[in-house]
Amino acid sequence: xxxxxxxxxxxxxxxxxxxxxxxxxxxxxxxxxxxxxxxxxxxxxxxxxxxxxxxxxxxxxxxxxxxxxxxxxxxxxxxxxxxxxxxxxxxxxxxxxxxxxxxxxxxxxxxxxxxxxxxxxxxxxxxxxxxxxxxxxxxxxxxxxxxxxxxxxxxxxxxxxxxxxxxxxxxxxxxxxxxxxxxxxxxxxxxxxxxxxxxxxxxxxxxxxxxxxxxxxxxxxxxxxxxxxxxxxxxxxxxxxxxxxxxxxxxxxxxxxxxxxxxxxxxxxxxxxxxxxxxxxxxxxxxxxxxxxxxxxxxxxxxxxxxxxxxxxxxxxxxxxxxxxxxxxxxxxxxxxxxxxxxxxxxxxxxxxxxxxxxxxxxxxxxxxxxxxxxxxxxxxxxxxxxxxxxxxxxxxxxxxxxxxxxxxxxxxxxxxxxxxxxxxxxxxxxxxxxxxxxxxxxxxxxxxxxxxxxxxxxxxxxxxxxxxxxxxxxxxxxxxxxxxxxxxxxxxxxxxxxxxxxxxxxxxxxxxxxxxxxxxxxxxxxxxxxxxxxxxxxxxxxxxxxxxxxxxxxxxxxxxxxxxxxxxxxxxxxxxxxxxx
Ligand code: PEP
Ligand code: MG
Numbered sequence: 344x345x346x347x348x349x350x351x352x353x354x355x356x357x358x359x360x361x362x363x364x365x366x367x368x369x370x371x372x373x374x375x376x377x378x379x380x381x382x383x384x385x386x387x388x389x390x391x392x393x394x395x396x397x398x399x400x401x402x403x404x405x406x407x408x409x410x411x412x413x414x415x416x417x418x419x420x421x422x423x424x425x426x427x428x429x430x431x432x433x434x435x436x437x438x439x440x441x442x443x444x445x446x447x448x449x450x451x452x453x454x455x456x457x458x459x460x461x462x463x464x465x466x467x468x469x470x471x472x473x474x475x476x477x478x479x480x481x482x483x484x485x486x487x488x489x490x491x492x493x494x495x496x497x498x499x500x501x502x503x504x505x506x507x508x509x510x511x512x513x514x515x516x517x518x519x520x521x522x523x524x525x526x527x528x529x530x531x532x533x534x535x536x537x538x539x540x541x542x543x544x545x546x547x548x549x550x551x552x553x554x555x556x557x558x559x560x561x562x563x564x565x566x567x568x569x570x571x572x573x574x575x576x577x578x579x580x581x582x583x584x585x586x587x588x589x590x591x592x593x594x595x596x597x598x599x600x601x602x603x604x605x606x607x608x609x610x611x612x613x614x615x616x617x618x619x620x621x622x623x624x625x626x627x628x629x630x631x632x633x634x635x636x637x638x639x640x641x642x643x644x645x646x647x648x649x650x651x652x653x654x655x656x657x658x659x660x661x662x663x664x665x666x667x668x669x670x671x672x673x674x675x676x677x678x679x680x681x682x683x684x685x686x687x688x689x690x691x692x693x694x695x696x697x698x699x700x701x702x703x704x705x706x707x708x709x710x711x712x713x714x715x716x717x718x719x720x721x722x723x724x725x726x727x728x729x730x731x732x733x734x735x736x737x738x739x740x741x742x743x744x745x746x747x748x749x750x751x752x753x754x755x756x757x758x759x760x761x762x763x764x765x766x767x768x769x770x771x772x773x774x775x776x777x778x779x780x781x782x783x784x785x786x787x788x789x790x791x792x793x794x795x796x797x798x799x800x801x802x803x804x805x806x807x808x809x810x811x812x813x814x815x816x817x818x819x820x821x822x823x824x825x826x827x828x829x830x831x832x833x834x835x836x837x838x839x840x841x842x843x844x845x846x847x848x849x850x851x852x853x854x855x856x857x858x859x860x861x862x863x864x865x866x867x868x869x870x871x872x873x874x875x876x877x878x879x880x881x882x883x884x885x886x887x888x889x890x891x892x893x894x895x896x897x898x899x900x901x902x903x904x905x906x907x908x909x910x911x912x913x914x915x916x917x918x919x920x921x922x923x924x925x
Contacts, residue, residue: 362457377603380553380578383599387616388573389609392602393529394587395536402479403510407471414467417474420514425454427510428705442698446503455505459485475515478910484509496688516897530591530600534582551593552598553578575600626903630661634906636888643894644902644909645701647874650676651689654696656899661906663702666822667695667762667874667894670746677716680742686749694757699764701758701875703822703896705801706746707731708764713840727836732765735775746781751793760797762822767806772817803827803875808856815867823860825875829853848877854886854925861890872896884908886925889918 407413428451453459459481466477482505486676489501525639535556549572550708557576573595580586580600592601592612601608634644645666646657650673657665673681673689694702709715710731723729736743750761763775779798786793802808811821829848830837837846847853857873864871872894875885879897884905887895897905 374603375608376602378578378580378600378602380600381582382573382575382595383618383652384559384572384574385595385659386551386573386593387595387612387619388530388590388593389612389616390528390530390550392532392553392586392589392591394582394584395531395533396707402475403473404476405473407467407473410468410471412733413474414464416515417463417467417511417677419421420474420511421454421460422592423514424507424510424584425451427514428454433715440698442695445695450503450507450510453503454511459504459507468503475512478508478511478515486732494684496684508842530593532580532582532586540737551575551595551660553580554595555580555582623907626660629903629906629910632906632910634663634909636909637911638915640888640914642888642892642909643872644905645703645872645874645894645896646897646899646902647896651693651696653899654693656698660705660899660902662899662902664758665693665697666701666703666872666894668702668704669708670704674707674709674715680745683745683749683752686746690750690753690759691756694759696756698757701760701797703749703760703762703797703799705739705762705764706733706743706750707736710735727830727838733763733771733775734740735763736763737778740778743778744782747779748786751782751786751796752791754794754796755792759794760799760820762799762801762820764801764824765803766800766814766828767804769813769817772800772814776817801827801874802860802871803831805856808832808860811860811863815863815869818869820869821860821871822866823857823871823873823875825853825857825873825877828856828875829877832856848875848880849883851925853877854883857887857892858890858922858925861892865891879905881905881908884923885912885914885917888912888914889921893900 369585428447432444432447434449435447461479462484463474463477466472466480467474470477485500485504486508489504490498492498528548530551531544531549532553533555536552551572552574554574554576555578573593575593575595575598578598578600580602586602589603592604592609594600594612594615603613604612616866633641635641643663643666645664646653646660646662647667647669648657648665649669650655670686673686690702690704693704696909708731709718710720710729711727714720714726718735720735730738736746746762750759753759761779763772766772776798783793797819799818799820799822800807800814801824802811802814802821804827807814808828815821825848826837829835829846829850832852833846833850835842835846861871870893872878873887874894874896878887878895879901881904886896888909895905
């Protein structure tokens with residue numbers, strides 16, 4: 344099993360549960376019931392529920408006389424299973440992309456694993472038993488070993504081992520894995536769905552997924568997002584037969600499912616659905632289009648996210664990458680420091696889901712308004728100017744190194760860039776780079792793979808703006824944090840509602856700073872962007888384009904609107920006047 348574990352470590356984090364599917368056909372009258380879960384992909388679906396339950400497979404233990412023939416039978420079944428997986432991989436590759444298809448490659452690899460195969464053939468030989476029994480027993484044994492492991496990634500591999508074993512069992516029994524058995528599109532209600540089950544479903548027949556289990560990063564969720572299907576997970580709903588065939592409404596935005604909706608609810612939800620579709624249709628037209636001005640200037644439009652759950656929206660809105668992943672939310676959501684492993688798994692998932700597009704992850708930026716109990720930070724009179732962000736990281740090097748290790752490890756799975764917040768000096772950047780080198784050296788010594796990572800800094804203090812020519816020589820990119828830059832440049836607490844009226848990001852002081860940073864970046868051959876809220880301000884899009892800003896990173900839902908604005912702008916026409924006025 345150790346070679347299998349090792350191979351899995353090198354492979355991609357995927358989840359699987361298995362089993363065959365059956366549809367029960369009852370359909371009783373109910374009164375409206377509302378169940379809640381977590382929406383992992385927005386949208387409204389209205390249709391009948393189709394209940395899925397796994398058939399219990401009883402494996403018999405039979406005595407076998409002709410051992411070589413039984414071994415051949417197993418070999419043949421294994422070959423068929425591998426062929427099926429190859430076909431599934433190709434199907435998934437075409438439909439949902441490489442990152443999501445990779446699970447089937449992992450399963451093929453597991454099916455060829457020596458330890459796994461040895462265990463099966465040994466049981467057949469030493470116990471003179473049928474292949475089904477040997478496969479079932481090996482699957483159970485291996486799954487148990489995996490699920491008893493501490494590491495979350497390894498724990499989840501238990502389901503994969505079961506999935507591959509189930510596949511061979513299905514082949515041995517002469518069956519094929521079932522697909523949806525209905526003519527009309529349905530809301531699929533299941534305890535959980537394995538990726539292999541999900542991609543085998545006829546997409547035209549699935550209106551939504553509703554599962555009792557599943558995590559936001561499970562493949563069901565990932566595939567649902569990529570397939571553009573509303574999906575709810577962790578729904579507090581029994582898999583009761585009485586729901587099968589009953590009309591329901593799934594609201595992927597609120598995470599609710601209305602079973603047997605009353606007239607009022609149905610009318611309301613139909614309206615919500617129509618509005619949603621209308622909005623989507625309008626924006627859809629911009630998907631796949633370039634962020635290019637009328638006179639041919641291009642700009643990158645990326646997304647800001649707070650955790651990996653946001654990826655659904657990122658993909659839905661066709662972001663060119665992730666311009667700001669506020670990693671502190673991982674810390675904020677927890678009651679204790681997230682481990683290297685936990686962080687690694689999240690960064691890796693994000694990198695994989697973005698499938699080669701740039702993912703800029705900002706290192707921990709706590710302090711000020713983002714306080715975390717377990718950090719035990721002392722009370723400060725002026726926390727916005729206090730012990731926060733990179734200051735904490737440089738002070739608590741181990742904490743910083745844990746995050747950097749997780750980030751570098753994840754870099755082997757996608758295109759990760761790292762960005763450091765609240766920089767005020769070249770000395771800080773040099774110190775950071777020295778720590779980064781230590782981390783890289785450690786990983787190298789341990790034989791842990793990592794890729795080239797762009798290192799950038801947030802420009803969000805006036806000091807950083809003023810020395811941006813010097814800082815540009817130290818890093819690969821800049822991203823301007825206009826939220827903090829405005830508060831520090833104007834001396835206006837961004838948290839204070841009384842000062843909201845004068846918190847003016849359009850202030851010439853701010854615009855000049857942005858221009859200065861852009862000029863210094865470009866003079867030194869690096870790219871620069873804006874990831875503060877101002878990036879999405881459409882009244883400044885022409886200004887940013889005139890300054891030659893390379894990237895704007897905004898909330899996922901604002902991407903297509905911004906793309907529209909960019910495509911309507913003629914920079915040459917407005918540039919001279921705009922720059923003169925700043
Ligand atoms: C900013 O300061 O503009 C920024 C993007 O970071 P945050 O809002 O997380 O401080
Ligand atoms: Mg900031």
